[in-house]
Structures are given as structure tokens and as C-alpha cells.
Amino acid sequence: MKESMKKIEEMMRLSISEVFEKMFFVFLEPLDDECNEYDMEAAIRFEGSINGEVRVLLSRDIAKTMIQNMLGLKEDEITAQRMEDCSKEAVNMICGNFLGKLDSTKVFKLSIPTFAGGGFIRPVPLGSMNQTPASAGMESTGIEPGENACRMDFDSDGGKVGVIIEID
Numbered sequence: 251m252k253e254s255m256k257k258i259e260e261m262m263r264l265s266i267s268e269v270f271e272k273m274f275f276v277f278l279e280p281l282d283d284e285c286n287e288y289d290m291e292a293a294i295r296f297e298g299s300i301n302g303e304v305r306v307l308l309s310r311d312i313a314k315t316m317i318q319n320m321l322g323l324k325e326d327e328i329t330a331q332r333m334e335d336c337s338k339e340a341v342n343m344i345c346g347n348f349l350g351k352l353d354s355t356k357v358f359k360l361s362i363p364t365f366a367g368g369g370f371i372r373p374v375p376l377g378s379m380n381q382t383p384a385s386a387g388m389e390s391t392g393i394e395p396g397e398n399a400c401r402m403d404f405d406s407d408g409g410k411v412g413v414i415i416e417i418d
Contacts, residue, residue: 314333400415
């Protein structure tokens with residue numbers, strides 16, 4: 251499984267870059283260290299030839315940048331609802347792009363994206379993904395990548411992004 255997670259991580263990294271560059275005009279640089287300080291999280295589950303969950307963690311600054319670049323809004327036009335909607339759309343697009351790369355011949359069922367935000371978020375430990383972000387204990391510390399999960403953290407001029415994928 252470790253070898254297949256390496257392949258999954260590579261495909262996910264490509265999907266993240268494509269979505270952020272094409273949809274939000276944001277260019278991400280990988281971080282060597284984990285960032286555990288995010289303001290919001292969007293998650294989506296998928297089922298098909300493999301099952302799992304993708305979580306996107308965002309700083310408030312990157313969410314604002316994404317909205318401004320995608321919708322052409324000014325900072326004073328950005329609402330909490332728009333940040334939630336943009337976060338959910340980002341996780342949906344990243345997951346869809348990833349699954350298309352993983353196996354374009356298979357059909358995957360995606361859940362409705364969930365959102366947690368409005369305050370400081372520390373990612374929950376891997377392995378608790380079957381819970382919604384709000385019920386999983388957002389104040390937990392750190393994430394330990396496992397055999398069935400990987401995590402990537404990024405930085406940009408607009409803020410920080412983290413992505414976690416876990417395969418059931």
C-alpha cells in the first residue's frame with residue numbers, strides 16, 4: 251500500500267496545482283514543514299474502485315485571495331458564506347480532478363462537501379476521517395501520515411493551504 255500511496259500523493263499534488271492555478275490563479279509552493287494553523291476546512295468523501303476522503307485546509311488570507319481571483323470581488327465584498335462556498339468548491343474540484351487522473355474509466359460517487367471554519371483550526375489526526383470536521387475534534391494536534399494517508403502543505407503569496415487524503 252505504501253507504493254500506491256506514493257502514486258496517489260503524486261497525482262494529488264498535480265491535481266492541487268492544476269486547480270489552484272487554473273481556477274484561482276494561485277501558485278503554490280510546497281512547504282517542508284507542516285502548518286497546523288488554518289482557519290477553515292472543507293472535506294469530501296468519495297466511493298468507487300477505492301474509497302476515501304479529501305480535506306482542504308485554508309488560511310483566511312488564501313480563501314480571500316481565491317474569491318477575489320475567481321469572482322473578481324473586492325475585499326469588502328467577501329462574506330463568510332462566500333468563503334465557505336469557495337472552500338467547498340475547491341475540495342470538490344481537487345477531488346474530481348484527482349479521481350479523473352486516478353482512473354478515468356471508473357465512476358466515483360462524491361458526497362456533498364462539508365465545511366468547518368470561523369476560527370483557528372488544527373487538523374485532526376488521520377484515521378478520524380469518517381467524522382465530519384466539526385465532530386472530529388478540530389482542536390486536536392498534528393497529523394501523522396500513515397500507510398493509507400498523506401498530507402501536503404503549501405504556501406503562496408496569498409496564504410497557506412493544506413491537503414489531506416486518506417484511503418479507507
